[in-house]
Amino acid sequence: MKNTQNLSTIFIIDDDASIGNMLEEILKKEGYQVLRAYSGTEALFVLERQKPDLILLDLMLPGLDGREILPKIKGIPVIVISARAETEDKVSLLLSGAADYMTKPFDTRELLARIVVQLRNPSVAGTASALEFAGISLSADTHQVSVWGLPVKLTRTEYAILKLLMANPSQVITKTLLLERISEDTPDCMESSLRVHISNLRKKLRDAGGQDYIESVWGIGFKMKEIEN
Amino acid sequence: MKNTQNLSTIFIIDDDASIGNMLEEILKKEGYQVLRAYSGTEALFVLERQKPDLILLDLMLPGLDGREILPKIKGIPVIVISARAETEDKVSLLLSGAADYMTKPFDTRELLARIVVQLRNPSVAGTASALEFAGISLSADTHQVSVWGLPVKLTRTEYAILKLLMANPSQVITKTLLLERISEDTPDCMESSLRVHISNLRKKLRDAGGQDYIESVWGIGFKMKEIEN
């Protein structure tokens, strides 16, 4: 069963033309859309305007190393392809955010299978465009939120928090997870800020909807309150 | 700081005791909760009552083959471990739903990294890490506990204790182990405190369920009481 309908876009980042061409050919034969980049800087440039569903990243790159661009990729699964077979390399790359690691030379059938595995994941691929929860509606494209029709003006952070909470209703979101998602690269110690943001968000929602929507779980984090009609 | 709170449960399905024991030891050292099963049928039986966060599945199993139980697992990532290195095996297993595939012998560091990759996934909305025992249900998602449907409000420590006890039902948990897991950053948290926590936990469960669920083993520790219907 091939992906003949749901053609996903795969981004090949590889300076080696021969391997890249072979991959492109195989992937296209499988019905995938293919993007190409031949250096790390080029890859980042492409990623600024396009959002592929999967990235095949060769580590040996001119200019920016693969290791350096991996942390800059967010929300897209990355399969690292490398000639290095040492465990240290695999471990460090996987822990740095890679979704999988294949050693050259590899069997293309296995690569194709592992690509399917990644694309099968409904994680970030289709970022839900609209969320709805007990009167709160949140649209991703317009970045607007309304409670029972009344528009509510939220700041960027408040919006991010609410989105994360509404994406997993009735599930506790850890404070650490919230902090990671909201302010990506601050080392630590803004747990107090989170409290303030939650407080402000609560207030705005309460002013618009008349009730408190966010529940705090002592010592753990926050969740959307279960509302019974 | 280490993730003391979010210890995930990993389910090892392997009939080979030596490999299984080694895995269990390593995983526990990493702070994971471990479940074991030694056959396919046993694995399915366990999965009816518990929902781990990840499954390590050895293909060579007595009775039900690993291939047969893989399709029955839904919503939990499965890392297949097998001695067969042929591409056909990898491909078929990956396409059948496996999240990853490791060939024996493998480097445990790589396995640990790949486990992290799977657990890192903002997992399927499905309820992971749910435990059920004689009317007590404990869900990791909502961080809530209920006895025969009645919600019980537990402290963070109480929750941790109960989770540890319920993860290994009818097995004595030593006081020292409980102390290690619960207050990771207190040098030697007094044993008297643990007694208090257990006492409070007992009281809350008793108030909701009408009976005492925790049994104390003189001089050793605690375990869940065996309850006959």
Add this chain to the structure above:
DNA sequence: CGCATTTTTTACCGGTTCCGGACAACAGAA
């Protein structure tokens, strides 16, 4: 540059939870 908005820090309060001692109740050994 000045101004407005947003984010972060700081401080404080009230409530929750934890700790560890005290002491009675209990189980096991002699």
Add this chain to the structure above:
DNA sequence: TTCTGTTGTCCGGAACCGGTAAAAAATGCG
């Protein structure tokens, strides 16, 4: 039984956490 070590529970103080307001710092905008 008596003695000894363990367990269950009560309790006060300490430490911690969460909510909010106000100030300070950072950011965006014209």
